[in-house]
Amino acid sequence: MEGEGGPRRPHTEDGVSLTINDQPVRPTARLTLSSTHGDDPEFLRSAHARLVTDQLVDTTRLDRLTELTARLLGTSSSQVSIISDVQTVVGGTGMAAEAVLKQSPAEDSLCTVTVNQGTSLVVTDAALDSRVAGLPPVTSGAVGTYAGVPLRAGGHLVGALCAYDRDVRTWTEQDVTLLELIGEAVTAELELAAVEASYGADRQVWGLAVEAAGVGAYDWDLRTGELRWDDRTLELFGLDRVRFDGRIETFNALVHPEDRDRVIRALGEIVEQCGVLDLEYRVVLPEGRTRWVLARGAVYPGEAGQPERLVGAVLDTTRVQEGEARMTRVLEAMPSAFFSVDREWRFTYANAHAQQLLAGVSRDLGGHVIWELFPQAVGSEFEVRYRQAVESDEPVAFEAYYPPPLDAWYEVRAWPSPEGLSVYFLDITERRAAQDELARSAERGSLLAEVTSSLTATFDTYQAVGRLSQLLVPRLGEWCIVTLVDHVEPFSQPDWRRHVRDIGLWHVDESQRSTLERYAELRIPMLNDDSYLARAITGESSVLVADRAYEQVTATLGSGEARERYLELEPRTVAFLPVRGRGRTVGALTVGRGHDLPPFTPEELNTLVDIAARAGLALDNARSYAEQRELAEGLQRSLLTPPPDPGHLEVAVRYEPAAEVAQVGGDWYDSFLQTDGSVVVVIGDVVGHDTVAAAAMGQLRALLRGIAVTTGGGPAEVLGRVDSAMPTLQIDTTATAVMAQVEQTPDEREAGTARLRWSNAGHPPPLIAVPQADGSVLTEVLEGVEPDLLLGMDLGVERREAVAVVPVGSTVLLYSDGLVERRGQHLEDGIEQLRGTLADLVASGADLDTLSDELLARMLPERPEGDVALVALRLRRPVEA
Structure with a gap:
């Protein structure tokens, strides 16, 4: 990863390479960790680095520890670094393998940051971490994520053990704990090397020479029973020539009691079969210490084929076994389960945590084939991913689930090796349960939000409540029926059937929907007074759940087709929930599940109760809204009289209230005949939308009508007189208005024309649509002169008039701004849209009533923000005598 330097080369004294039996000898480093330097951290770091570079520490052991680190943490690389004025990589795997025994600048290393920090260094995304982002291993892309722990010797920090990868990852507390445990094993390996290095130089050379020269030799004469050992073998067993009598019984006595029977049995089998010996066991030295010995050899037969001699060698493997023991202690101390299998899928090791987790299957895993102990794993994700x-x-x-007897979710990491497969796994059942609960909560929140949105997104609340069945199926049931109570006042149980009706239903299975529809059509008259639906509607129970519903519900259902259709639904569990408004029941939900689904959980029932409450509030609000709307609209319409019906002119009027109850009272129209036979039409809009505006509108309308009839004045004169009268009558408001008067002389009538005279007090201009001879329609805005000020703003304003000739068949349209104004849209754009719509309707030949209705339908949104009034005029053709 971070180390640089030349290849490893043997160290020699005075340039001379040492060999014994033609084998190179690793010479000693003349290094003594005495008290003189024991407290010097720089000396300790340098000393440990020399132990490795001078080959006094077997890097194979450190490489195995880094390989174990990478496997257990699931990374591609791991290394051990000694940090002094330079970094020396003394063990590594993955990308770090090539850097072993090489040196690089300490300031370029992430391990230096770990040592300087003095505690574990965890880096999720190295490129974004200011502590390491600028270091060469990070900028080159070699290190994307990193976790390291410092190594201590003599109370001082000398280096670090780390694991890293190119890709970003999140490290857990267990990862850091495991890294610290392995770090202890690395420290022990380095300390052991330091202790050995403190021996005298001659002792080190002798030990290395003996090790390089081979191992102890033995020769067992099977005919005479004489056992001969060389000096190295005698030393391994803690004896000398005087104390060893050459008898096999003496050897047997030296073997550890726990291994003795195994060794004697193995020797007997080897001798009997003239086979090859490969046996590792413990011996107890005379002073009581235990030593591990690896014995290898072969039995040589005589001329008759009978075994005559067992010749071989022995090797001290105590350090190897101690290292393995250290690894085992690390694995046993792991807070997670770990096991390994060989290439035949037989268990070769399982730590205590794994034994505990897998005890439900077998307490003795060793030697068993994994697929035989865990048959449920065959064909599962476990087998697929292991293979x-x-x-x-x-x-x-x-992550995968294993069924009973384990019945648990596991997070699994598996690493292949030449020996087989190593597996780390963690019981994450509780975490998965928490994740599932979080997902269920999110789903519940999503469903509730969707229900709320559905109930509020449309003006027709009853239709929205009826659609609840399609929202609840299949998330909370296989089928659902939504029932509405039409009766406002409380009613007694015997007459409950007359006041309920089903307004929505749904089944997850399309083939069953006709069955559900037929059952809903028949069920209410057939249910008795003790039925679950009756109890929910009459308020005797808030939530009723019937298990074995095919029995319990049919017991309250009369015989006949309704019962048959119900049984065809194959219900197992049905929930009946009252839909409650403010102090009264306004409906009910019936939600059913078949035999393939479990009963409702408490959380699901709570969700259904919540949905029923929201639906009840929406229905109650809709009912109250409808009552208020009828009252407000009735008040408004009572002030708007029907138009006159003169022979030469067709008049149509429309009023559309706002979606909000409070938005009434502003817009108004009027149409009446003058004493000279002309027709007056008025469209206006009082500022404000409430009952005060409605009252002001009524006063202005009556005032304008009275002035117009009594004075006979034209539009400009009448509007001017209204301006003057408003302060006197204390009508404290402002309003826009267009007053138009259709006039026609006999000659004009004969010619098929009329005059339209109008005055505009700050209102949107009228439109005129004139059919052309070629079938097209000419639509224009009747602007005339610029609109004057609003009524009630300035007593001294001089009102102006404009006059236009209107051909027979033409349509004139007066309208309030609610027809053309939208949020985010310019008024001119709305008027242009209205022009196009009017032209299309006139071209289609629509009569005046149809034209008025279609204008409202095409121009208004589903929920109008304000009320709208319009007056449409069409000059009729004269009737021939």
Whole structure:
């Protein structure tokens, strides 16, 4: 990863390479960790680095520890670094393997940051971490994520053990704990090397020479029973020539009592079969210490084929076994389960945590084939991913569920090796349960939000409540029926059937929907007074759940087709929930599940209760809204009289209230005949939308009508007189208005024309649509002169008039601004849209009533923000005598 330097080369004294039996000898480093330097951290760092570079520490052991680190943490690389004025990589795997025994600048290393920090260094995304982002291993892309722990010797920090990868990852507390445990094993390995290095130089050379020269030799004469050992073998067993009598019984007595029977039995089998010996066991030295010995050899037969001699060698493997023991202690101390299998899928090791987790299957895993102990794993994701790792020689990580007897979710990491497969796994059942609960909560919140949106997104609340069945199925049931109570006042139980009706239903199975529809059509008259639906509607119970519903519900259902259709639904569990408004029941929900689904959970029932409450509030609000709307609209319409019906002119008027009850009272129209036979039409809009505006509108309308009839004045004169009268009558408001008068002389009538005279007090201009001879329609805005000020703003304003000739068949349209104004849209754009719509309707030949209705339908949104009034005029053709 971070180390640089030349290849490893043997160290020699005075340039002379040492060999014994033609084998190179690793010479000693003349290094003594005395008290003189014991407290010097720089000296300790340098000393440990020399132990490795001078080959006094077997880097194989450190490489195995880094390989174990990478496997257990699921990373591609791991290394051990000694940090002094330079970094020396003394063990590594993955990308770090090539840097072993090489040196690089300490300031370029992430391990230096770990040592300087003095505690574990965890870096999720190295490129974004200010502590390491600028270091060469990070900028080159070699290190994307990093976790390291410092190594201590003599109370001082000397280096670090780390694991890293190119890709970003999140480290857990367990990862850091595991890294610290392995770090202890690395420290022990380095300390052991330091202790050995403190021996005298001659002792070190002698030990290395003996080790390089081979191992102890033995020769057992099977005919005479004489056992001969060389000096190295005598030393391994703690004896000398005087104390060893050459008898096999003496050897047997030296073997550890726990291994003795195994060794004697193995020797007997080897001799009997003239086979090869490969046996590791413990011996107890005379002073009581235990030593591990690896014995290898072969039995040589005589001329008759009978075994005559067992010749071989022995090797001290105590350090290897102690290292393995340290690894085992690390694995046993792990807070997670770990096991390994060989290439035949037989268990070779399982730590205590794994034994505990897997005890439900077997307390003795060793030697058993994993697929035989865990048959449920065959064909599952466990087998698929384990075999994938072995075949691809790549590690795998996954989460999977194992059924009873384990009945648990596991997070699994598996690493292949030449020996087989190593597996780390963690019981994450509680975490998965928490995730599932979080997902269920999110789903519940999403459903409630969707229900709320559905109930508020449309003006027709009853239709929205009826659609609840499609929202609840299939998330909370297989089928659902929504029932509405039409009766406002409380009613007694015997007459409950007359006041309920089903307004929505749905079944997850399309083929069953006709059955559900027929059952809903028949059920209410057939249910008795003790039925679950009756109890929910009459308020005797807030939530009723019937298990074995095919029995319990049919017991309250009369015989006949309704019962048959119900049984065809195959219900197992049905929930009946009252839909409550403010102090009264306004409906009910019936939600059913079949035999393939479990009963409702408490959380699901709570969700249904919440949905029923929201639906009840929406229905109650809709009912109250409808009552208020009828009252407000009735008040408004009572002030708007029907138009006159003169022979030469067709008049149509429309009023559309706002979606909000409070938005009434502003817009108004009027149409009446003058004493000279002309027709007056008025459209206006009082500022404000409330009952005060409605009252002001009524006063202005009456005032304008009275002035117009009594004075006979034209539009400009009448509007001017209204301006003057408003302060006197204390009408404290402002309003826009267009007053138009249709006039026609006999000659004009004969010619098929009329005059339109109008005055505009700050109101949107009228429109005129004139059919052309070629079938097209000419639509224009009747602007005339610029609109004057609003009524009630300035007593001294001089009102103006404009006059236009209107051909027979033409349509004139007066309208309030609610027809053309929208949020985010310019008024001119709305008027242009109205022009196009009017032209299309006139071209289609629509009569005046149809034209008025279609204008409202096409121009208004589903929920109008304000009320709208319009007056449409069409000059009729004269009737021939």
